[in-house]
Amino acid sequence: MTSPPVLILPNFSIPFEVECDAAGRGIGAVLMQHKQPIAFFSKALSDGNLSKSVYEKELMALVLSIQHWRHYLLGREFIVYTDHKSLKHFLQQRVSSPDQQCWLAKLLGYQFEVKYKPGIENRAADALSRCVDVGEMNTIISFPLWSDRQQLLDELAQDVYIQKLAQEVQNSSTSKPV
Structure with missing residues (x-):
């Protein structure tokens, strides 16, 4: 997740996945296709939301991530x-x-369909949900990799x-x- 290039462009002819x-x-989520990330999302929880149950926090993460990427997911x-195993059945529950x-x-x-994925396999979303310090967030920001950098710098030095x-x-x- 931290080594560039990280993000891929979305392909609207194949299904999206949200972790x-x-x-x-906090909450964290990753929008993906074929296990490659398209976008990351994280949000700190307010003091009022911190007192909610684990189930409600996990449900909040699911809903907020879907709403965040609605332009990709709707339709x-x-x-x-x-x-969180119990969320797998929340659409059928009373x-x-x-x-x-x-x-x-x-x-x-x-x-959509909700599927259970053990925490050990849900690393990217897990890392985003646990980052609360801005310093920690800097370690997971993606950046482009400039592959012809040295060639361009050499040409500039000779111009x-x-x-x-x-x-x-x-x-x-x-x-x-002038």
């Missing part, structure tokens, strides 16, 4: 993976609390015009190239 998790003070069949009814109502119109411009800027920060 989601709630842990500690398509997709699979949601969670490490809804008991008003909060659960509210979360369930937000999923109307989506066509007389570019070297002249660079020298002018270094000598006077207010100078403008």
Whole structure:
């Protein structure tokens, strides 16, 4: 997840997969196709949501991740993976609390199946849900890999015009190239 290149472009002719998790003070999710990530999502839980049960936090992670990527998922069949076994059956359960009814109502119109995926296999979403410190988040941000970097730098070093411009800027920060 941390070595570039990380993200792929979505292919709308194949089904999407969402891995989601709630842990500690946050939720995390990954939108994928063929086990390759397309996008990452994480959100810190508010103080009011921290007191909720594990089931409700996991349900919140599922709903918020689906809503976050609604432009990819609405009108398509997709699979949601969670490490919380009881969520696998939540669409068939009798809804008991008003909060659960509210979360369930937000999923109307989506066509998906919930599958259980053990936490050890749900690493990306798990890592995103556990990051609460900004310093930790910096380690999972993706960035492009510049494959021809050295070749371009060598060409720039040999270009007389570019070297002249660079020298002018270094000598006077207010100078403008002509």
